[in-house]
Amino acid sequence: MSSVMIKGSKNGITLVLSETEEYDVLKEKAGKKFKESAKFLGNAKTAISFEGKKLTEEQKEEMIKIITENTELEIVCMLDSSEEGNAKFAQAVEKKINEMTAxxxxxxxxxxxxxxxxxxxxxxxxxxxxxxxxxxxxxxxxxxxxxxxxxxxxxxxxxxxxxxxxxxxxxxxxxxxxxxxxxxxxxxxxxxxxxxxxxxxxxxxxxxxxxxxxxxxxxx
Amino acid sequence: MAFWDNFFKKKSDSASNAVNRIKFVLQSDRSGLPPETLEKIKNDIISVLSKYVDIDTKELDFNITKAPSEGGELTPALCANIPIKGVKRASNNDKVSKE
Amino acid sequence: MGEVIVVTSGKGGVGKTTTTANVGTGLAKLDKKVVLIDTDIGLRNLDVVMGLENRIVYNLVDVIEGNCKIKQALIKDKRYPTLYLLPSAQTRDKSAVKPEEMKQLCEQLKPEFDYIIIDCPAGIEQGFENAVAGADRALVVTTPEVSAVRDADRIIGLLEAHEMKKTDLIVNRLRMDMVKTGDMMSSEDVVEILAINLIGIVPDDEGIIVATNNGEPLVGNDTKAGQAYMNICKRIIGEEVPFLDLNAKKGFFSRLFGRK
Incomplete structure (x- = not known):
């Protein structure tokens, strides 16, 4: 089990961080991981959410910076991993899809x-x-x-x-x-x-x- | 032609057929007994009674109706009206009351 | 408090929906506040007989399932301000509603209306159970035919089992000319067989077909059927009305030239 995992979902990407690892270690591993998967992730505009280890706002900002530095991804917003956040996101996505399906x-x-x-x-x-x-x-x-x-x-x-x-x-x-x-x-x-x-x-x-x-x- | 047909038309009987048929059907519907069973019961009773009395089979009335039971609920009841023409000599002890 | 009346028959095609539409409209004409409920889920018809089919947005099942408020689903009649229709759902089936739910719905409507009239589907299954669940009294519709009378008898038995407080009979589509020639059971015959109170005799009338074509119940107009239905309404609200003389002859000239 890796201490840093990247999960893709229809709600954007989710960064799963091990709770037992120190933040500095995670930071370094995340940097590596994103660099490795940069090609796979492509250059989409996407949202990000965090799971696992609790991060402060500054640490989250720092993580986003790491992502943008190491990949072509553009992080347009940060989501709570909570239900409410997901529902809001799903709504926004559905509205967009509605316009497209016409x-x-x-x-x-x-x-x-x-x-x-x-x-x-x-x-x-x-x-x-x-x-x-x-x-x-x-x-x-x-x-x-x-x-x-x-x-x-x-x-x-x-x-x-x-x-x-x-x-x-x-x-x-x-x-x-x-x-x-x-x-x-x-x-x-x-x-x-x-x-x-x-x-x-x-x-x-x-x-x-x-x-x-x-x-x-x-x-x- | 239609005019004269109307004028001399014999009164039809289909309505009274309908009344008789529906009465018969409802008897079995209400009692839950099939018509054949009802007919069998009727024949059995007649044959038993015939041992002792002469029965007027033409005027016979044999029905299943709903009658209030002790609890006040309507339950099926057998109502028979069997006119007796005369008592057969052989029957000395048995009495059959005429309803 | 309003009275809940279920219109039922057992057999299909004897005129339940037409009776519901005419009795409801007639009571509204007598200034009563009335709501008609179509409980024939999947085979709704009362809306077209009333001419209100193009106004349906919500239906009975929407109300029961809580998709809308009762008031949103009630369609106000275009002619009579005190008449409302709660239409049935067309794309669902009878299992969408339970008797207990119908009972609650009737209780909710009782304070608002003088009469709540329920159009019962044909048959004796769930639809019948739903329709009679909340009813205070029943109108049993039959025609003078062996099949219809037999089914009416069955229905009367079921209503007794449901402990319906009051059950009255309507003999529909009577043709006096055929009764006279002995080709149709008379209303007396039917009443004798079924042994319940007769509240109305409605003659067979072409006007009914015309009225359904136009979506306008004919109750109260000058046709025989229109008068017969109005008399039923008056008897429902407790007036004593003598039965129509269906034998009344038309004048020679009206027979020659008249359309009715």
């Missing part, structure tokens, strides 16, 4: 019937109809090549830039981020069947035909 999509072929629902952390493309009582929930965008007669929730993670596009827009409800719009009680029979988009504008959901201007204004 551009990726899960593709589903087939009709969704009442009682069925489809959820995706990324975007969602449905090749088929979504019947009343069926629902789509996506953290990204939703595109339905068919009739949307059920409910659709785009940007379920809170991303207000998300949109819903369908070739036949007759939904029961559309939800973007935390805003909900429901269908009118009396449907306009003259309404032509056309590809339409629903998006958020000034806090309310707007449905309009999908024009070139609107497509060029979309944020993916």
């Amino acid at each position: 551009a990726n999509a899960r593709i589903y072929k087939g009709n969704l019937r009442s009682g069925q629902s489809l959820e995706s952390d990324a975007g969602l493309i449905v090749l088929g109809d979504v019947n009343p009582g069926a629902g789509l929930i996506s953290k990204g965008n939703i595109i339905v090549l068919g009739s949307l007669r059920g409910t659709a929730w785009a940007g379920a993670g809170g991303n207000e830039n998300c949109f819903v596009i369908c070739s036949d827009m007759v939904p029961m409800q559309i939800r973007i981020a935390d805003i909900i719009a429901r269908s009118p009680d009396h449907k306009d029979k003259k309404d032509v069947r056309d590809i339409k988009i629903a998006y958020l504008e000034k806090g309310s959901i707007v449905i309009s035909p999908l024009s070139k201007e609107i497509i060029s204004g979309l944020v993916l």
